Amino acid sequence: MKTKIAIFALAVIMFAAFSFKLAEYAHKAGAFKYVGATTCAGSCHKSDSQGKQLDIWQGSKHSQAFKTLQTPEADKIAKDKGFTTAAAETPQCLKCHTIGKEIDPAELESTFSKEDGVQCETCHGPGSEYKKLSIMKDKEKAKENGLIIHNEKEAFCTTCHNSESPSFKGFNYEEMWAKIVHKKP
Ligand code: HEC
Ligand code: HEC
Ligand code: HEC
Numbered sequence: 001m002k003t004k005i006a007i008f009a010l011a012v013i014m015f016a017a018f019s020f021k022l023a024e025y026a027h028k029a030g031a032f033k034y035v036g037a038t039t040c041a042g043s044c045h046k047s048d049s050q051g052k053q054l055d056i057w058q059g060s061k062h063s064q065a066f067k068t069l070q071t072p073e074a075d076k077i078a079k080d081k082g083f084t085t086a087a088a089e090t091p092q093c094l095k096c097h098t099i100g101k102e103i104d105p106a107e108l109e110s111t112f113s114k115e116d117g118v119q120c121e122t123c124h125g126p127g128s129e130y131k132k133l134s135i136m137k138d139k140e141k142a143k144e145n146g147l148i149i150h151n152e153k154e155a156f157c158t159t160c161h162n163s164e165s166p167s168f169k170g171f172n173y174e175e176m177w178a179k180i181v182h183k184k185p
Contacts, residue, residue, distance in 0.1 A: 032146035033128035034099065036112035037063075040120040040127060044136075049185060056182040057120065065097040065117030077166045096160040098122065123156070124148055153177065 041054035057063055066088065068074055074087035083090045098114045099122045109128060112121075121127050129135065129145035136142050143149060150156045154173040161171040 031129075032126035033107055033109050034103070034112045034121050034126045035109045035128050035131060036121075037116045037119040038113075039109070039111045039131065044133075045120075051183060051185045053120070053182045056180065060180045062118035062122075062180065063116060066094075066115050067117065069093055069097050081166065096165060118160075123150075 037054070037057065044050055045053040046055075061068075069088040069090075071087075074093070078085070078087040078090050078093060081092075083092065087093045094114070096118075098117060099119070107126065125146045125148035127146065130142040130147040135145050136147075139147075139149070157173060157176065158171055161176070162168060
């Protein structure tokens, strides 16, 4: 009798542990949401002592990348390529000029704005979980929670800076990184 109870108890514990693991995987698989550049810069990534990432990004062309698609020049490029929609509504243009890929609106927080173009989370991953200070402070934990760290920086840049871009004129990594360099102080 005792062994039966023990086996039953063990089964319950194992099932609970398994369900917990599953929930954790489900969470990791798709629950990270894009929160938008204003959230990233809300209280962090803003001041001199924090590294002024917000100012640097706002002063860069990345922050204008969506607005660029709203110009007549962009519409002409789209038309010449055979697209029938305005550039700012053409997924094949948006993929490099906003967050890098078509995403499900369910993956966006209301604070996210595509108008902000190529933004913090385009490059660093959706921040809904890693934005918490307790997680952000610990790089490993932040990575588990959606933060993307780039070791192959040039290869990452050229996922957009390549000849698939209608206006591509070449990409010099050192020169281009120098124009947007931002780091932890
Ligand atoms: C998701 C796509 C994407 C990624 C990834 C990306 N960029 Fe860009 N980048 C763009 C787009 C789009 C523009 C053009 C924006 C515009 O002019 O409106 C741009 C423009 C720039 C410019 C301005 C060019 C100029 O003439 O002044 C620099 C500098 C730049 N990127 C550097 C980088 C670097 C360095 C990396 C990698 C760390 C990188 N980019 C990664 C999409 C991307
Ligand atoms: C075009 C892509 C791109 C954009 C846009 C961008 N970053 Fe970065 N960022 C990088 C790369 C590449 C690095 C250096 C390698 C790394 O840490 O991933 C970096 C480094 C950083 C670092 C230093 C990380 C460390 O541990 O040293 C911080 C903090 C940061 N970015 C915050 C931001 C914030 C906040 C924004 C928006 C206001 C932003 N970034 C926009 C690509 C980008
Ligand atoms: C593979 C990524 C990618 C795709 C796809 C893409 N762009 Fe871009 N776009 C860029 C980058 C990167 C730049 C910065 C200039 C460069 O190096 O190509 C840029 C710059 C621009 C510019 C500014 C022109 C200039 O000389 O700087 C316009 C306008 C533009 N793109 C329109 C479009 C339109 C319209 C589409 C869709 C038909 C499109 N782009 C698709 C990556 C892309």
